[in-house]
Amino acid sequence: MLFWILVAVLTAAVAAILLYPLLRGAKAAEDTRAGEAAVYRDQLRELDRDLSSGLISADEADYARAEIGRRLIAVSGTVTAEARKPARHHRLTEAFIVLLLPVIGLCLYINTGRPDLPSQPLEARLANPGNDMAVLVAKAERHLAQNPDDGKGWDVLAPIYFGTMRLSDAETAYRNAIRLLGPSPARLDGLAETLMAISEGVVTEDARKVLEQSLALEPNNPRARFYVALSMEQAGRPEEARDAFEALAKVSPADAPWLPLVNEHIAKNGGTVAAQVPPATPPSVPGGPSAEDVAAAATMRSGDRQQMIRGMVESLDAKLSADPDNFEGWMRLIRSYAVLADKEHAADALKRGLAAFPASGDQGRQLLALAKELGIAPERSVATEGSVAPEGKSATEGKSK
Numbered sequence: 001m002l003f004w005i006l007v008a009v010l011t012a013a014v015a016a017i018l019l020y021p022l023l024r025g026a027k028a029a030e031d032t033r034a035g036e037a038a039v040y041r042d043q044l045r046e047l048d049r050d051l052s053s054g055l056i057s058a059d060e061a062d063y064a065r066a067e068i069g070r071r072l073i074a075v076s077g078t079v080t081a082e083a084r085k086p087a088r089h090h091r092l093t094e095a096f097i098v099l100l101l102p103v104i105g106l107c108l109y110i111n112t113g114r115p116d117l118p119s120q121p122l123e124a125r126l127a128n129p130g131n132d133m134a135v136l137v138a139k140a141e142r143h144l145a146q147n148p149d150d151g152k153g154w155d156v157l158a159p160i161y162f163g164t165m166r167l168s169d170a171e172t173a174y175r176n177a178i179r180l181l182g183p184s185p186a187r188l189d190g191l192a193e194t195l196m197a198i199s200e201g202v203v204t205e206d207a208r209k210v211l212e213q214s215l216a217l218e219p220n221n222p223r224a225r226f227y228v229a230l231s232m233e234q235a236g237r238p239e240e241a242r243d244a245f246e247a248l249a250k251v252s253p254a255d256a257p258w259l260p261l262v263n264e265h266i267a268k269n270g271g272t273v274a275a276q277v278p279p280a281t282p283p284s285v286p287g288g289p290s291a292e293d294v295a296a297a298a299t300m301r302s303g304d305r306q307q308m309i310r311g312m313v314e315s316l317d318a319k320l321s322a323d324p325d326n327f328e329g330w331m332r333l334i335r336s337y338a339v340l341a342d343k344e345h346a347a348d349a350l351k352r353g354l355a356a357f358p359a360s361g362d363q364g365r366q367l368l369a370l371a372k373e374l375g376i377a378p379e380r381s382v383a384t385e386g387s388v389a390p391e392g393k394s395a396t397e398g399k400s401k
């Protein structure tokens with residue numbers, strides 16, 4: 001009941017604010033005409049004084065009195081007519097503000113809002129965030145403010161910051177995670193791509209050093225190798241860039257989805273694509289890009305990078321179909337398809353992910369929470385199995401390492 005009282009008070013206050021200029025305008029117009037009538041009356045009195053003093057003749061006084069009287073009658077008639085009809089001033093506008101505007105606002109709120117929900121202060125929402133990703137992030141940030149040495153918390157928040165383009169926060173989170181948990185290819189790649197996104201697609205020297213650290217841990221990382229070669233190309237060293245791209249092409253599988261883009265860069269830097277022969281035994285390839293990988297690559301200069309991203313996402317999809325017991329992989333695949341604006345494949349990935357991690361479990365609920373955040377509607381039969389995020393956890397705290 002208190003809520004609706006507050007709504008009524010706020011509606012009345014807004015209506016009064018909107019009506020005030022209209023009412024004030026009408027009153028100002030009436031005051032202006034009343035002032036004109038007073039001036040004409042003063043002129044008549046002044047005319048009588050001039051006539052008594054002999055400053056003007058009787059004929060001149062009669063002529064001036066007639067003209068002033070005509071103007072006084074005109075002004076007085078207008079004031080009297082408006083005084084009898086004050087309510088007609090801007091009647092349609094006032095009716096719209098007082099009646100229609102609150103009704104329209106109320107209908108919109110009832111249709112799109114949730115008036116049935118009980119009020120919850122911030123403390124209560126943090127204690128039970130449900131599927132609200134913003135509250136989950138706020139809860140994780142609150143936890144890290146009290147426990148700044150929780151490396152796992154920074155590791156969870158870093159890709160979320162990157163996905164929401166909070167690049168400065170993402171860089172801080174990645175650096176803290178690396179400092180506290182140690183370097184790993186995933187963390188180093190995330191930091192490098194954050195630095196590239198900050199520099200609008202340029203592979204800076206700092207990003208290159210981070211990528212080289214990632215390659216020291218995982219030499220066959222095609223993303224890191226591609227970006228290192230790209231840094232050489234951007235630095236104006238085409239021969240070194242060509243050699244790096246050719247080396248990447250040689251160790252890539254014959255059907256690698258990123259190979260066409262690599263071949264384009266080989267040709268761009270003066271190489272011959274036909275000379276590239278893939279090895280008989282393909283080396284192992286990382287599981288696939290995260291949504292953060294997709295977002296970072298999308299900001300880079302080459303318009304063809306989208307083709308590489310799509311291929312890497314499809315490669316991850318195929319790996320998950322063969323080995324579905326990979327919760328983090330499903331999270332990445334759903335987010336990647338959403339970044340690519342492919343909601344159909346994202347919904348299909350959600351369905352298959354929930355088949356491997358049922359919605360009744362913590363990981364299944366996290367998949368549903370991610371789908372809600374990204375605007376992906378799960379199938380009705382799946383959505384009803386469970387949709388509450390794990391209590392006391394951050395957005396992806398339960399993901400496997």
